[in-house]
Amino acid sequence: MPAPHEVPSNLPLVLVDHPLAQARLSTMRDARTDNAAFRAALRELTLMLIYEATRGLSVERVPIHTPVAKTNAIRLSNPPLLVPVLRAGLGMADQAHALIPESQMGFVGIARDEETLLPTPYMVSLPESLAGRPVFVLDPMLATGGSMVHTIKLLLARGATDVTAICALAAPEGLATLAAANLGIRVVTASIDERLNDSGYIVPGLGDAGDRQFGAV
Numbered sequence: 001m002p003a004p005h006e007v008p009s010n011l012p013l014v015l016v017d018h019p020l021a022q023a024r025l026s027t028m029r030d031a032r033t034d035n036a037a038f039r040a041a042l043r044e045l046t047l048m049l050i051y052e053a054t055r056g057l058s059v060e061r062v063p064i065h066t067p068v069a070k071t072n073a074i075r076l077s078n079p080p081l082l083v084p085v086l087r088a089g090l091g092m093a094d095q096a097h098a099l100i101p102e103s104q105m106g107f108v109g110i111a112r113d114e115e116t117l118l119p120t121p122y123m124v125s126l127p128e129s130l131a132g133r134p135v136f137v138l139d140p141m142l143a144t145g146g147s148m149v150h151t152i153k154l155l156l157a158r159g160a161t162d163v164t165a166i167c168a169l170a171a172p173e174g175l176a177t178l179a180a181a182n183l184g185i186r187v188v189t190a191s192i193d194e195r196l197n198d199s200g201y202i203v204p205g206l207g208d209a210g211d212r213q214f215g216a217v
């Protein structure tokens, strides 16, 4: 495993360490934050993560008139498919869609087995072909990396070649798993935390991101 904050060299990573992003993440980390405030902080953090993730997307120029003169409008020429990983990724979906309203959305449902820590998929709703389309996977937590690797393999099997994993926070172990899987993706996250504990939770982390938003199941 890499030491904390060491990023595997074959895994492009954008660390969104802006103070406003760190403030929202701190609200999410605080055990006193209730479900509603947690959801609000995740929405706001998602705005900043998507802002950074979209920075390099291709754009096209379309002639328009302002009230004063002719100019070129700029719009995304190939908007990403948004793929929230249920449940916890649902809390990022609306905000991402609000920022990129022309995007389509697919869905993947995975629950981690808390004994084995292996991903247990229960739902896939994705377009047949993803060739030529950027894809943003939305999941607040990258812990062991098992759920993210499973999701990305579903996307690659449909022809995706441009995948970005967008996470509120990531464990070094999960980044190492992604790098070892060599899937050719990039990661956008607001934090690389210290480690996983014996139960597979991110430390210091924020607990169970699904439960913190929607209640325990």
Ligand SMILES: O=P(O)(O)OC[C@H]1O[C@H](OP(=O)(O)OP(=O)(O)O)[C@H](O)[C@@H]1O
Binding pocket: 085, 086, 087, 088, 089, 110, 111, 112, 113, 117, 119, 139, 140, 141, 142, 143, 144, 145, 146, 147, 148, 174, 200, 208, 209, 210, 211
């Ligand atoms: O990297 P991993 O070790 O696979 O863990 C990360 C997964 O755990 C959480 O989901 P969880 O399984 O708790 O499901 P939930 O969103 O329904 O709570 C989280 O949202 C990720 O999908």
Ligand SMILES: O=c1cc[nH]c(=O)[nH]1
Binding pocket: 088, 141, 143, 200, 201, 202, 203, 205, 206, 207, 208, 209, 210
């Ligand atoms: O810390 C963790 C690890 C996996 N999933 C979560 O929701 N939190």
Ligand SMILES: [Mg+2]
Binding pocket: 088, 208, 209, 210, 211
């Ligand atoms: Mg959960």
